[in-house]
Amino acid sequence: MHTLLYLLKLGLGLGLILATGCSAAQNSNMQSTDTPLLHFQKTPCLGTCPSYEATILENGSIRYTGYSDVPVIDTVVFTLSKQQLEELRQKIAELNYTSLKDTYLTNWSDMPSTITTFYKAGKEIKRVKQEEGGPKLLLDFQEKVHTLIMGLADAEAKRKLPIR
Numbered sequence: 001m002h003t004l005l006y007l008l009k010l011g012l013g014l015g016l017i018l019a020t021g022c023s024a025a026q027n028s029n030m031q032s033t034d035t036p037l038l039h040f041q042k043t044p045c046l047g048t049c050p051s052y053e054a055t056i057l058e059n060g061s062i063r064y065t066g067y068s069d070v071p072v073i074d075t076v077v078f079t080l081s082k083q084q085l086e087e088l089r090q091k092i093a094e095l096n097y098t099s100l101k102d103t104y105l106t107n108w109s110d111m112p113s114t115i116t117t118f119y120k121a122g123k124e125i126k127r128v129k130q131e132e133g134g135p136k137l138l139l140d141f142q143e144k145v146h147t148l149i150m151g152l153a154d155a156e157a158k159r160k161l162p163i164r
Contacts, residue, residue, distance in 0.1 A: 035059075038092065039117035040145050044068055049112040054078075054149050058122075060085040064149065071150065071157035078152040088148070092118065095141050097126050106132035114142050 035058040044051035044067065051067040060080040066072045080088065097118045111131040116138075118126045130138065 035122040036117075036119045038088070038119065038145070039115075040142075040149065041113075041115040041117075042146065043113040043115070045112040046110045050146075050150070051112070052149070052153075056080070056088065062149065062152065064153065066153060071153040072160075076156055078149075078156065080148075084148065088145070091141055091144060095137055097128070100126065100128050100135065100138060102126075102128060104128070104130040104132065104134035104138075108132070114146075116142060116145070 036055050037058050038056045039053065040056070041053040042050050048069045050070045052065060052070045053067075054062050054064040056062050060082070062078040062080065063075070064072070064078055065075045097116075108131075114130045116128045116130070117124055118128075128134075128138065130142065
């Protein structure tokens with residue numbers, strides 16, 4: 001584990017050294033591909049609730065980290081198809097997320113949360129923490145995003161299975 005952390009730090013350091021040698025145009029291009037569109041997080045519970053987080057970038061890349069009760073317990077990158085990305089953008093526009101409350105909480109102590117953070121031009125515009133209830137459009141949107149991410153995680157888990 002220590003070796004992995006060391007290699008990761010070494011790689012990050014090398015990446016920073018190489019990145020500083022890039023021209024300003026290259027750096028600006030790299031930043032635009034790293035612009036977040038949506039951050040989606042499912043928090044754990046005392047039972048078997050899926051726990052993960054995923055940052056969906058403007059370019060369709062998804063930085064996913066699975067924690068528990070999900071097909072992939074790891075940090076991986078998925079890529080949405082152009083159609084999937086366009087459908088997601090359309091769903092975000094239909095949601096009218098700026099009109100949502102910041103929280104939809106419950107009185108129960110063991111309820112998992114779904115935290116959805118919306119971005120515009122890379123800046124956080126709205127964060128919604130939902131434990132229970134909320135508008136149907138929000139709940140449908142969260143289910144759509146969760147199903148999309150779990151589908152990608154399932155495919156990744158199957159890809160990693162050993163061939164027998």
